[in-house]
Amino acid sequence: MKIINQTSSQIFISAPKNYSLPVDFIATVLVVGSGFIFVPMLMMSFQFEILSRTGVLRVNCDRVEPQQVNCQISKSKYLDFVQQEPLKYKFVNSAKYNVIDKGKDSDGDQVYRYNFSLLTKFGEKVPFESIKSSTANSIASALNPFLQSKQESFRYTLDERSEPSLYISMIFLIPFFAAGFSSVWFAFSALAYSEEIILDKSKYQLRHSKRTLLGTKVNSFRFNEVAKVDVLYATDSYKNIYFTPRITVDSNRQFSLDTIKDRQIAIKIANDLNRFMGLPEEEDPVVKE
16 A cells, blocks of 8 residues: 555545556456356356256056056156156056167267167057166166066166266366356456555544455544554565555554655655654664564
């Protein structure tokens, strides 16, 4: 922060938006972060389409008479969170695995879909237009031995939720989405950030406000609550010395102004602020960080 404006009754200290980051850099972060969010979301939308068809398939059959088998078939969706009304069939004689030629795709490759059907006294019934090849084959293979036997009941459950392929791509995409969201949040936070201090002699008040994406936080203090204004100094790896004027209210509330290299200018800023708030001036208010 730095002193923006000063009169005999008020001093305005502010950290303008983007005061520490170039706008071009923030814009680049925003664009890259948006890409990291959009592409995974687009890919995840296709994955959710697959998840919408994934659940638990249940086949329950009962032999109500020696020559009559009735079956109920149900298939849940969205990982078994959405239950569908069971399909009911009477006089089931056998099950058949079907491969259906759908023609060719845009690349000229042959396209197939798969299902299973129940052969009943009333004709062939197809519970699902299209399911995975392995699902259709496993149901037909498991159901036919029961239909040819004299067992009283048959219970078959196929849980499709356990296939790793459903989750691998989502696990792979989550870090990209998280990185994109973090980048966009950082960019918007930098654009929204502002901080200011108003020293008002007419009210004997220091008013500090900080605005972020989460809102604006304001704290006010009487001048007599301010402990001191001093100057911190520090050195970098090249032995350069920097001075930072600092307003201290208490151990938890310290407000630093912009760092400068001139010691005497830093001391003057600190003592001008001390004088304005009626605090004791120091000949050399410099302390080591």
